[in-house]
Amino acid sequence: MARFGKALAAVAALALMSTSTHAQQTLKIGLITTLSGPEGVLGAETRDAFQLALKHRGGMLGGMKVELVIGDDQTKPDIGRQLADRMIESDKVRIITGPIFSNVLLGISKPVLDAGLVLVSSNAGPSELAGKMCHPNFFSATWQNDNSPEAMGQWVEKQGIKRVYLMAPNYPAGKDKLAGFKRFFKGEIVGEVYTQFGQLDYAAEISQLRAAKPEGVFVFYPGGMGINFVKQFNQAGLPSQMKLFGEMSVLDQTVLPAIGEAAIGGRTSVFWNKSMDNAANKRFVADFEADYKREPSPYAAQAYDTAALLDAALKATGGKTDPAVLSPALKAAKFDSVRGKFRFNTNNFPIQDWYAAEVVKEPSGKITTALREKIFEDRGDAYVQDCRMK
Numbered sequence: 001m002a003r004f005g006k007a008l009a010a011v012a013a014l015a016l017m018s019t020s021t022h023a024q025q026t027l028k029i030g031l032i033t034t035l036s037g038p039e040g041v042l043g044a045e046t047r048d049a050f051q052l053a054l055k056h057r058g059g060m061l062g063g064m065k066v067e068l069v070i071g072d073d074q075t076k077p078d079i080g081r082q083l084a085d086r087m088i089e090s091d092k093v094r095i096i097t098g099p100i101f102s103n104v105l106l107g108i109s110k111p112v113l114d115a116g117l118v119l120v121s122s123n124a125g126p127s128e129l130a131g132k133m134c135h136p137n138f139f140s141a142t143w144q145n146d147n148s149p150e151a152m153g154q155w156v157e158k159q160g161i162k163r164v165y166l167m168a169p170n171y172p173a174g175k176d177k178l179a180g181f182k183r184f185f186k187g188e189i190v191g192e193v194y195t196q197f198g199q200l201d202y203a204a205e206i207s208q209l210r211a212a213k214p215e216g217v218f219v220f221y222p223g224g225m226g227i228n229f230v231k232q233f234n235q236a237g238l239p240s241q242m243k244l245f246g247e248m249s250v251l252d253q254t255v256l257p258a259i260g261e262a263a264i265g266g267r268t269s270v271f272w273n274k275s276m277d278n279a280a281n282k283r284f285v286a287d288f289e290a291d292y293k294r295e296p297s298p299y300a301a302q303a304y305d306t307a308a309l310l311d312a313a314l315k316a317t318g319g320k321t322d323p324a325v326l327s328p329a330l331k332a333a334k335f336d337s338v339r340g341k342f343r344f345n346t347n348n349f350p351i352q353d354w355y356a357a358e359v360v361k362e363p364s365g366k367i368t369t370a371l372r373e374k375i376f377e378d379r380g381d382a383y384v385q386d387c388r389m390k
Contacts, residue, residue, distance in 0.1 A: 025319060027064040029310075030093035032083050032108060033122075034100045035072035038200065038224020041254045042100045042299050043072070046122055048292055049284075049300035050097075053307030056287070061307065062314020069093055075100075075198070077107030084108040088115045094321040095120065097306055100222075100299070102126040102145060102173040113137055118323050118330070122306040123299060127176050130349050131386030137323040139330050139348045141306040143271055144381035145173045146180030148247035151269035151354035151375040152218060153184035156245055162187040164245075165214040167205065169225060170194035177220040177247060183382060190214045200228045206236050216243035219250055226250045227258045234262035243267070251359050253297035256367045263367060266359040271352055272301045272339040273371045280308070280336035295368060301338050308335045345380045347387035353377050 031050060033043035047070060054066055069091045071083035080099060087093045088111070096112050097120045099105040105124040112119045118137050121129075125144040129135070156164065166181065166189060168174035174194060182189065191212045193205055209217060217238075221229045226249065233244060244266045251259075251268040274285045274295060284304050288296040296304075313329040320326060331344050345351050354376040357369040 025064045026067050027061060027095075027314070027319070027321065028067045028069055028091055028093040029061075030084070030087035030091065030096040031068055031070045031098040032073050032080055032087070032096060032104070033070070033098035034075050034104075035070075036074055038198070038227075039075055039100065039222065040072075042123075042223050042249075043098070045254060045297050045299035046098055046100065046303040049288065049296065049303035050122070050307050052284070052288055052291060053304045053311075055291075056283070057307075057311060061311045062317070062319050064314065064319045073099065073101075073104045075104065077103050080104040080108045081111060084112050088112065088117065093117070095310065097122050098303075099124050101171070102176070103171050105129070106172060109133075109135075109138065116323060118321065118326050120306055120310065120330070122303045124173065125349065126172050127179075127383050128172075130347050130381050131383030134347045134387035134389055136348070136389060137327050139309075139327075139344070140350065141309050142302040142350070143352070144349050144383065145176035146183065146382055147354065147379065148249075148269045148271070149177045149180035149218070149220065150184050150382070151356070151379070152245055152247055152267070153181040155267070155269065155356045155375050156216065156218070157185050157187065161215045161243070163190050163214045163216075164188070165191040165193075165209055165212050165217040165242075166219075167193045167195065167209070167217065167229075168220040169197040169199070171197045174220055180382070181218050198225065200224060202229050202232050206232055206238070210236065210238060210241070214242055216245050218245040220247055222249035223254065227255045230255070230259045230263055230266070239265070248298050248357075251369065252299075253295045253368065254299060256359065256369075257294075260367060261361065263359045264361055268357050268359070268369060269375060270298060270355050270357045270369065270371075272298050273355065273357060273369060275371060276338065276340060278336070278338070278340055281338040284338045295366070305335075305337050305339065305342070308337065309333055311335065341378075345384050346389055347381070347384045348389070349381050349384070351378050351380045354379055
């Protein structure tokens with residue numbers, strides 16, 4: 001009996017050691033995002049919000065300590081691919097997230113998924129990965145590229161506006177964005193212009209825009225591109241001649257401080273706003289502003305949600321990152337999203353609500369966005385029928 005008691009004690013000690021070892025395990029997550037150049041502010045939002053989510057969880061996700069391996073893709077797909085290869089082969093990351101731009105996400109998706117990792121987008125949502133290239137181990141915690149412009153197209157249509165001019169950078173997301181707007185706006189498209197990615201001088205395009213005399217112009221220009229376009233649009237005196245419509249990244253908290261009062265009155269479409277009345281959002285906004293001394297943007301909100309999603313899924317798997325168990329857990333994960341409602345469609349892209357917002361000046365003097373009305377409820381995306389997953 002004494003020997004039996006000692007054996008039981010040994011088993012208990014081994015179990016305790018196993019539990020302790022699991023709690024001490026380190027999970028490496030790769031964060032590939034844009035941290036340099038005019039668009040670097042977008043990646044900074046992603047990085048900072050993801051780190052805030054980790055801070056709120058004691059540096060852990062799913063009960064495991066997280067080591068965040070961060071790389072700057074410089075908006076270049078080849079750099080993103082190099083970072084992904086290094087993170088997979090040398091850093092031994094188990095999950096990758098973070099790309100801002102669709103061309104970078106498309107550039108890393110195949111090597112990451114072929115390597116047997118889970119890839120979770122915290123921003124980019126190219127149509128290819130929502131449709132024919134959908135994959136059981138790829139998830140978007142954000143939206144499909146067309147969604148925000150679809151909402152704006154619907155809102156503009158309801159305002160009775162008949163003639164609109166369209167502008168976007170010439171890369172995958174730019175084409176998705178304008179396609180989304182046209183899907184719901186039924187009036188006349190008097191011009192459709194694709195400019196060079198990263199372009200900062202729009203003098204020639206603004207001259208063409210003025211000559212076209214539309215009732216409104218819908219643009220997709222994130223980061224530094226948006227700052228320069230809206231400033232030049234205002235300097236050219238065009239706000240008195242036509243209305244400015246954008247999707248959320250054109251008139252958000254990453255660019256409004258730099259644009260200033262020139263953006264007031266602009267309309268945009270959003271899935272999230274700082275004023276959303278739920279506990280997760282209130283904590284996120286308050287702590288982001290306290291830690292980083294700036295107002296969070298949608299880029300930050302969706303990166304924070306990405307970490308929350310991963311936390312919920314990893315808790316369900318007991319920390320296992322094998323896609324065979326992690327992917328189903330991500331699909332079924334329930335977490336407190338800063339946007340309120342959140343669930344995945346069959347193609348692993350979200351079904352969620354979309355709202356119209358207006359750029360306003362608060363009594364404090366801050367230029368920000370204010371919610372105006374709901375445009376879509378429980379909106380999926382236009383490419384889900386092309387995805388063979390069920």
